[in-house]
Amino acid sequence: MDVRQLEYFLAVVDNGGFNRAAKALYLAQPSLSQAIRTLERDLGSMLFHRIGRGVVLTEAGRALVEPARQAVRSLELARASIGSVTGLRTGRVDIAAMPSQAVEPLSGMVERFSHRHPGMSVSIKSAPWPRVVTEMVHTGIAELGLLAAPEPVVDADLKVHDLGRHRFVLISAPDGPFAPGTVVTPAKLSGQRVIAGQPGTGMRRYIDDLKADGLDLTIAVETEHREAILPLVLRGVGSAVLTEAWTTLAEKSGALVLELEPAAYLHVALVSRADRLTPAAAEFLKIATDG
Template sequence: MDVRQLEYFLAVVDHGSFNRAATALYLSQPSLSQAVRALERDLGSDLFHRIGRRVVLTDAGTALIEPARTAVRGLELARASVESVHGLRSGRVQIAAMPSQAVAPLTGMIGRFHRAHPGVSVTVRAAFTARDVTEMVRTGVTELGLLASPDPIRDPEVCAHPLPEQRFVLLAPSDGPFAHGTTVLDRKDLAGYRLIVGQQGTGMRRYVDDLVAEGVEVTLAVEVEHRVAILPLVLAGVGLAVVTDAWRELARQAGVLVLDLEPRTSLRVTLVGRHGTTTPAAEAFLRTVLTDAADNAVEPLS
C-alpha cells in the first residue's frame, strides 16, 4: 500500500465513479482501476461494489476513508512544511463552504489572502448545510470550512472561529408588490406571498419554516438546492426569496429589490478548522482572516 493508491481510492469516493475520478486525476480509467485493484489485493478486501458504471462503498471501503484521508493529509503536511521553510510561495488551501457564504464573506477572504500569498491556490468545495461543512472538515476532505447557522457551533471535533453575523433580507422583483423606496418589511407582511426556499437543513429554509410555525400563511413556490437559480427565479416573478445579506450587492446589480426584514434575525457565520497541526497554507489563510477580523474590531460571538 502507498499514499498514491490511497489518493486514487479517495478520488473515486469523492467523485462517485472511476471515470470521473480518472478525469480529475488526469489518468486513464484502466490505470486507475488497476491501482485500486492492487490496493484491494494488498488489503485482502473489496473496497467497492461495482454496479455497471456506478460504485458503492463496501464496509471495508467505508472503514478506510478516514485513515486514508489522515495518511494523505499527513504527506501533504510534510511536503508543505518543508516548502514553507523558504517562505509560503506555493501550496493549496481547501475550504468547504455553504453557497451563500461562498458569495460573502469568502470571496473577500480569498481576495485578501491572494494579495498576501499569490502563489498559493484555493480550492472551494460545495457543502449545502452547516453539518456538511463540519463533516468535511472533521473527516479531512478539507482543512477549513465556512458555514452559517442560527446556533453556535458546538462540535468538539472542530475549532470554531466566529465571524460577523449575516442578517436575513428579502429579495423581490423591482416591478413586484413593494413600492420603490421601501427598505424594510415586517416578516408578518409576507403572508399571502409565494416564496422560493432552500432545502431542509439550511438557514433560509429554517427562517421560512419558523414563519409558517408562527401562523404566517405563505406558499412554498419552489424548493431549490441550486442557489444560483434564486436570482433568476425572483427576476422571473416566480416568487420572493429570503436569503442572507451576502446576496445584497449581487441582487442589486441584477435589478432585484432588497428589503431588510424585521424583527432582525441573523445567522452566525463561522470559520472552522481541524484540531492539531494544519498545513502552512491553511494556517496562513486562517491568520489572514482572523487578523482582518481583529483589525475591523469583530467581537467574538458567545
C-alpha cells in the same frame, strides 16, 4: 500500501467510479484499476462493489476512507511544511463552504489571500448544510470550513473561529409588491409568494417558522440551486429570504434588498481541525480572521 494508492482510492470514492476518477487523475483507467486491485490485495479485502459503471464502498472501504484522508493530508502537510521554509509560493487551500457564505465573506477572504499570495490557489467545495461542512473538515476532504447556523457553532472536535452574524433580508423584484425602503414585517409578507431553499437550510427554516406561526405564505419554488434564486426573483416569480451576504450582488442585479423585522440572524464561523494545518491553510485562516 503507499500514499499514491490511497490517493487513487480516494479519487474513486470522491468521483463515484473508476471512469471519472481516471479522468480526474489524468490516468489510464486500466492503470487505476490495477492500483486499486493491488491495494485490495495488500489489505486482504475488497474495497468496492462494482455495479455496472459505478461503485459502492464495501464495509472495509468505508473503514478506510478517513484513515486514507488523514494519511494523504499528513503527506501534504509534510511537503508544504518543507516548502514553506522558503516562503509560501505555491500550494492549495481546500475549503468547504455553504452557498451564501461562499458569496460573502468567503469571496473577500479569497481576495485578500490571493493578493498576498498570488502563487497559491483555493479550492472551494460546496456543502449545503452546516453538518456537511463539519463532516468534510472532520474527514479531511477540506482543511477549513465556512458555515452559518441559527445558533452559535459548537463542535468539540474542531476549532471554531467566530465571524459574527449575518442578518436575514428580503430580496424582491424592483416592480414587485414592496416599495424601496420598506421594512417588511410578517404581516406584510402575508399572502406573498416566496422562493425557498431546501429543508435544512437557514433561509428555509425562517420561512417554515413563519408558516408554523400561521402566516399565509406560498412557496412558489423550492430549489437546491442557490444560484437560481436571484434570477427567479428578478423575473417576478416571488421574493426570497436570504442573508445580507447577498446584498451587493442583489443590488447590482437590480433587485430590492429590504430589512426584515423582527431581525433574525445566522451565526457565521470558520472551522478547522484541531491538529496542525498546512502552512497555506494556516495563513488563509490568519488572513480570514484578521479581517
